[in-house]
Amino acid sequence: MKLIPRLFAASCLLIPTLVSAQVSYERIVKAESEPGHWLTYSGNYQAHRFSPLKQITPENVAKLKPVWVYQISGRGRFETSPIVVDGVMYLTEPPTKVTALDLRTGRPLWSWQRPAARLARTLGFGPTNRGVAMLDDTVYVGTLDCYLVALDAKSGTVRWETKVADNKTGHSITAAPLAIDGKIIVGISGGEAGIRGFLDAYDAGASILSPVPASRVMKPGVAIVGRPAAARPG
C-alpha cells in the first residue's frame, strides 16, 4: 500500500508538464472551431454570442427537460455568462463568488468567494457579476469591491489579486474580464456614482505576485488600451 501513494505522488511531480495550458489565447481565437465549449464571455472575440450547435432546434425546444439543477447560494441578481471548458462550467454568483461545476452532473467542484465583496457599496445597480474570463489554467474575476482576482482553475486557490480602483469612490466591477494574449482586460462600473470609467489591462501571469496595469487610459469616451486592442483579432 505504501508504494502506491508514492507512485501517485511521483506522478504528481510531472503535472506541470502533463497539463498543457488549458485555454490558450490561440484556442480562444479559434473558439468557433470547438462549438461544444464556451471559452470567453461572448463565445468568441467577434462577440456574436451565437452557438452553431444543432442539437436544440425549433422543433424540439419545447420538449427539453432539466438534466441537473444547481442552486446558487447567495441572493442578488444572477447575471453570469458561464464559461464552459473541458467538462467544467465556471460561473459567478452574487455578490462575488466563483463556482466550478461538473458539466455532467452540476455538482460543484470548487467555489471561492470574497467576503469583502458583501460590504461593497454600489449605486444604481445591485450586487451582481457577469462572469469570469479564462486564460491557460487560471480563472479571472472582477469583484464588487473592485479587485481583479486570479484563481487556479483546478482548485480555486487565489493566484494573485490586485486593486483596480477604490470602491469607496464609487468604483466597482460587475463585468466579466476579457482574456487576450497574455493580458486580462477589465472595465469599471459606477457611472451612476459619477465616476469616470476606464479599461485596464493586466499582465495575466508573468508578474504573478504583483500584477500591474499594462496601461491605463482615463480619457472620457476613449475605451482603448493600445497594444492589447491591436492584438485583438477580427
Next chain:
Amino acid sequence: MKTIGHLFLPLLLAGALAVAHSSREQDPSSKPAAEDLERGKRLFVGYCALCHGIEGTGGRGPSLNQPTLRHVANDAALFQLIKTGIEGSEMPGFWQMTDREIWQVVGYLRSLGRTAAVKLAGDAAKGRTVYDAKGCAACHIVRGQGAGLGPDLTDVGARRSPAYLREAVLEPGAAVPEGFLIVSVTTRDGRTVRGLRVNEDSFTLQLRDAANRFQSFRKLDLKELKKEFGVSTMPSYQTLLTDAELEDLIAYLASLRGEK
C-alpha cells in the same frame, strides 16, 4: 387609545430594562466568574478541543491560546464566529450552544490568551529554502505560486498548529485534510481511475486524476469504488529531511499566515 398608550409605555420600559439586564448578565467585557470559566472550559473540551487542542494549543484547527485571534477583533465578534462558524472553512457554527454557554467559551478562550506562545526551534528563512529544494511547490501553492493539487499553504501556519504540521510532513496519511481523500473507481467497461475525491453524492462522484484533470462518474456505471482512508498522495518526508531541515521547514510553514 391614550389610556392604552399610557399602559403600553411602562410595559415597553420594563421590557427594555429586562433586555438591558439580560445583556449585562452576558457582558463580554465583564470578568467571568470562576464557575463560568470552569463551564467554558468543559464546553471547550467537549466541542472545540478535537480541532483546537486541549487548552487551545491547536491541531487540525489553529491555536487559540494567543492574545489576538485572526478572525475576530473583539469578544462580540468571537461570540458571533462561534455561533455561526466561518463560511467556506472547516469551522462550523455551534448553534446548539445557548448564548450564555458561548459567552462562557469566549471567557475561557480569553483566559487562554495569556498563555506564552511556543517558540519554534527552526529558522523560517532556511525552511523556505528546504521547501523550494524538496519540490513542495510541485503540489502546493504558497502566495499564488506552485501547483494546486495539494492543499493551499498560504495561511497554513494560521490554520494548523506546529505539531499538526510536523505530523503532516512526517506521516501525511495521518493528517489527510477534507477534500483530499484518494478514491479508485473501476467502470463497468473495465477502466480504472485513481484520484482525489472532489465531490460525491448518492449517485455521482467527481475526482481529480493524477494529471489534475476533473473526471465525473455516475455510480450506476461503476463496477467498483474504493476509498483509501488514511492514505495521502503526499510522500512521507521522514527519511528525506535531516532533523535540522525538518525544524526549519516546520518554522517556515508555521510562519505562513496569509499576510500579503
